[in-house]
Structures are given as C-alpha cells and as structure tokens.
Amino acid sequence: MFRIADRDFQSRLLIGTGKYSSANVMQESLAASGSELVTLALKRVQLDRPGDDIVTPIQNLGLQLLPNTSGAKTAQEAIFAARLAREALGTHWLKLEIHPDPNYLLPDPIETLNAAEALVKEGFTVLPYCGADPVLCKRLQDVGCAAVMPLGAPIGSNQGLLTRDFLRIIIEQASVPVIVDAGIGAPSHAVEAMEMGADAVLVNTAIATANDPVAMSQAFRNAVIAGRMAYEAGLSQNASLKATASSPLTDFLESL
C-alpha cells in the first residue's frame, strides 16, 4: 500500500489513457492493469457531451481520475486547464504537464515550478511531470507537490530508464512519493524502477500500442508487484558476498 496526499492505493501502477485503438480496448486494459489512478488529457475530453469515451470507462471502473494539462506550454495555460478540470470532473487531483517542446515533449522546469506553486495554493493535489533533476524535485516538494513524477526517458520513447543515476538520487532524497513517468517501454523497465525504490510508475504508450494491450497491462501489473517485492525483500549486492577460499585481490596476503 502507498499513500499520495490523503489517499491510499493498493496498486503502484498508474495508467495513461491516450493512444488506444478504441474505448473498449482502453477499458479492458485499465481493468487488467489493476491500476487505481488513471491519467487523462483534459483536452481530449468532450466536456459538453455526456458519455465521453475516456471519462466514462474510468468512472465505470470506479478509478481515481488524474486529469492532466497536456497541451499547456506555459504556467498560465496549465492553471486555466487545471481550474477547468476541477470544475468539469469534480477532482482537485492534477497531473501537471507543461511541455513547450513539441519534439520530445520535455517538461519546462521553470513554468512547472511556477504553476505547481500557484496550484497548490489553490488547493490542488499536484503531481508534476518533471525532468529527472534532483534539485528541481526538491523544489517541487518544497512548494507542496503531493508527489514528483520524474521522467525515465522522453514520453512515448520506450527507451527505459535513461536517467537511472538521477532517479536514484531523487528517490534517495524525496520525502514525497516518486512516480517514474515516461520512457517505460517494457515490463523489465518497470521492474527496474520499482527495484530501485520508486513508489510507483506510470505507463501508457507501452501498453496502448502493444499488439495485445490487455495482456501487456497484466504483464505490467505483475512487473510492478515483482519489482516492489524485490525492493522490500532487499536486493543482494552485485559483488559476491560468499566466502571463497581465495581471491586475486587478497592473494598477496598468503605470501606475507
């Protein structure tokens, strides 16, 4: 179990809702993932139409909505989108995303920090998508973010934890949950993040664009559980701790 702000979650897998081939496939994948916290791009939601095919399946499953501000390039745009999300979807939970760079969708640290500070003051539970910058993560924590969501690699790139060394520092230093977001392209990447001690991971592209998204969802569910178990069990270190009769490093002792 882990806690973000005032809510406890059994599942440490967060799921995104983009890129699915249909609403049905998305709903089945969400169900198979066991996820309890699901992010959706507010810009994709047809707020003026009842029975929207993104929101409705999530609500049918009784999952916590985590609207995101994807599309925002500035703090101000993100703040406007956040207010609309709260009003339209009735939740103050927010995944803050500000990526003015359309190539790699990398988050703007300055705009993100400014928006996070303002939104926390407005009563939002803010989970910011951010670069794997340990100092930035501390700053986001200082302004009251409920978690930090550093990237493993650019969104949708499926490249795995290219930022692993910095993720380790972030995890070591954080006093809010660390959710590794973006770049996780295979269950093995999720295992690695969880073994490292991340509190949770967020996955979208790797599931939505798999040949069988529902089966891939289950694979990620199991991977996250396995990774967490391994972390809690305490991984043995790389260097062998077993007693051996001799070692090249200590051979010189014999001749002393």
Added chain:
Amino acid sequence: MSFYSVWETLSWDDIRLQLYSKTRKDVEVALSKQQLNTDDFMALLSPAAEPYLPAMAQRSQQLTRQRFGNTLQLFIPLYLSNLCANDCSYCGFSMSNRLKRKTLSLAEIEEECRAIKAKGFDTLLVVTGEHESKVGIDYFRQALPIIKRYFSYVMFEVQPLSSDEYRELRQLGLDSVMVYQETYQANTYAKHHLKGKKRDFRWRLETPDRLGECSIDKMGLGSLIGLEDWRIDSTFTAIHLEYLKRRYWRSRYSLSFPRLRPCAGGVDNIQSMSDKQLVQLICAYRLRFPEVELSLSTREEQSLRDGLFNLGVTSVSAESKTQPGGYANEQHELEQFSIDDDRTVNEVAKAIKAKGLQPVWQDWLNELSAMPPETFSSPE
C-alpha cells in the same frame, strides 16, 4: 535573418543532381539510421528508393503508432470566401475565372459553424481566397471570435499576414496557420502566379518565420505537387521545416502533400506524381520527422485515403465542402476544386475504426489558446 537567406544559398540544380544520383546503398544507409538527416531524406525520395517502399512503409507505420498512438485526428475545412485578388494558373478561385463570388456574412459564418459542429467536429480549418481588402484582417478579427465559440482548435489557410496581424489573431484564439509555398522554384513560381500579392515569393516564403515569432501553436508547410519536380520541392520543404524547428522550438509542425487537381481554368503540364510515389513521400517525411503531423485532405480518393490511414498520416479531413456556405446550403458552382472522397464523416470514422484506429474528434481546449507569449513564467 529569415529562411529567405537560407533559400538563397540552395541551388535547385544541385539538389536535383544529388537526388538523382542516390544509390540503393544510400537508401540502405538511411533505412538503418535512427535519426535521418536531409541527405538520408533525399535518398528515400529518390528513384533508387522505390524497391524499398515496403520497408519504408513498415517503419513509417511503426514510428507513427509509437508517437501518435492508434489514433487519427479529424478536421474539416470551412470556406469563408472564394474572393481572390490573385491569378494562379492552377486554382479555381483565380480572379480571372468567371465564378460566382461569395463571402460569408457573420450570420452565415455562425450558420456554417452550427452545421459543422452538429457533425461532431472540434478542429476547424478556415479557408479563404486571398483578397486583402475584403477578406483581410478586418474580416478575420470579426469572424474569428464567432468561430472560436464553436471550435477549440482553429487553423487558418488564408493569405500571408504581417507579424502584427498574426499577433492580433493569436490573441483572438488562432491556433494554427497553414501556408504552402506551392513551389520553391522561383521561376516556376513566377510562371504560375500571374497577378496579385501572391506574386511576392519572398513575402510568402518568410511567412512561417513571422508565425514562429508570435509562437503560433502549429504551422503547416507543403508544396503543391504538380507544379515542379515533387522530389526537389519536397526536399526544399524538408530543409525549410528543419530550419523552422530549430528556430521556433515551441511550435508544432504539420506537412501536407496536395496533388494538383483539375479545376476551372486548370493548368497544363502538370508534373504528375503516382499514388505509389505519394506513399513514398509520406513515408520519407515520417522517417525524417517522426514527430511531425501529416495531414491528408479529401482531394484524394477514398480507397487511397483508407490505405494511407495506417502509413504515417495523422490527421484527415472528412465530409469537406470547398464552396463558401456549403455546409448549411449546397451550391456546387462556387467550389475551389471538386473533392474525391465524398463520404460523410461518420462513414470516414467507420473506415478509420476498421483500420484498428480511434478517430479523435477533439484534442484541444480553449484554455490552451490565445495565451500571449509574454505570459511565460508569470502566473497569477
């Protein structure tokens, strides 16, 4: 500094020579790379790449699905006016064509918006002929606020405007501008643009720079296929795009590949492009620019369009009418060109689903539009 100074350093003949001397080896090198450069792009456009089309198509599909998911965006054009002060050899709106002229009144614009909205669209491409005094900034500043009440993402395909005019339209909610150079070959350009402000090659060529300066959310480039050798024009387009991407990094980009179609008073000597070559171009664009949107209009016929849905294209129009007022009342005699895919949008959406893709009707919010650039980093 604008793209004009880059364009001045490029030689049409050199690029032709480079393109047509590409070998199968060059194509294989390009296909083995993660990130392609202009040279690789030329190899993929060259005749030497034709036998590699299946491999290009596969890679193009994979890159597109990874980046854009199993989705396809839907948009629709809204023609506000067929008035035009230009004379272009290939266009039905040309001033010398004896065509019934029509500019929608504000009430008629509202009527069209309602008719389009009822179909389910949320992304709109506003199109007009080029007529500075009657369909210029004064008209746009009245029309845009009405249109924005109905559609959250609004794109313009109108005459090139000045920086100040673009800035003003940004404040009124304009999200995107399409401005096609038609051809990057200046002499050919002069031959086809006979009268009017469109004769000014440089003004048009520098338009994307003006758009980038006002942080437009997205701009669309392309050349009109048929005026010149499509391989060379597409290479120029790619060089132009690469220049813009580096310089105006906050903007998104889209590419179109309109093929010249028969119209009233049409052009002779079309340098045609086969369907297979169109696929080659689309795949080459995708491999060179994995993140760029590729947009397909109803100019192309239905079976080709359905095939392209899975090959790299990311947004498609549907149920388009190219005559002003065509959605609320049909009047064929006003149209710019006849369209080839005349299915309803629901039929197109069904065809998209049949390809295993989700049609996306909405991907924007008014809250994300019209933020003046000076709001960067100053939340209130």
